[in-house]
Amino acid sequence: MPTILLSLLVGLALLTAGGDLLVRGAVALALRLGLTPLIVGLTVVAFGTSSPELAVSLDAAVAGVGDIAIGNVIAVNLGRTIGVSDAVIALTIVAVGTSLPELATSLVGAVRGQGDIAIGNIVGSNIFNLLGILGLAAVATPLETVDIGWIDFGAMVAVAVLLLSMVRSGHALSRLEGAFLLAVYIAYTASC
Helix, strand or coil: CCHHHHHHHHHHHHHHHHHHHHHHHHHHHHHCCCCCHHHHHHHHHHHHCHHHHHHHHHHHHHCCCCCHHHCCCHHHHHHHHHHCHHHHHHHHHHHHHHHHHHHHHHHHHCCCHHHECCCCCCCCHHHHHHHHHHHHHHHHCCCCCCCHHHHHHHHHHHHHHHHHHHHHCCCCCHHHHHHHHHHHHHHHHCCC
């Protein structure tokens, strides 16, 4: 158990350090190229933090597990052993695991006062995940899903519209709005 805890702490420290370096580098790149931090967050940062999703989705597509690729293979065998569907695993464990770089980078961006990098990272990463990663996975092999349905896709669209309205309302995302989004994620995950 101490080894697992130590590994977790080292992993979190490395994620935080990586997020810090990515935010600093993104701000420097934006200044050097005359771009806004939002544009750099939407592109360079988003692509970089989406690499775990790319690896997992391509691996799942090649393995013929469309629910994992679409839901976005950490605990698949454990989940299957206790009767948990691939979709639930993908929408919870895999999603959280592969989203840690986005989380670390956006937290560091927010703490450093780089809201454009933080929000651009999340929005750009989601666009890249939907279009780039899902597209590449489907090119590798056609994807089929059994358990991910219209409710999941509807929830994704609804949350995207909700986030857009929150950010557009004051060009910022407040702590209360952030807490609300977190509560929506917990409620959605509990419903899986």
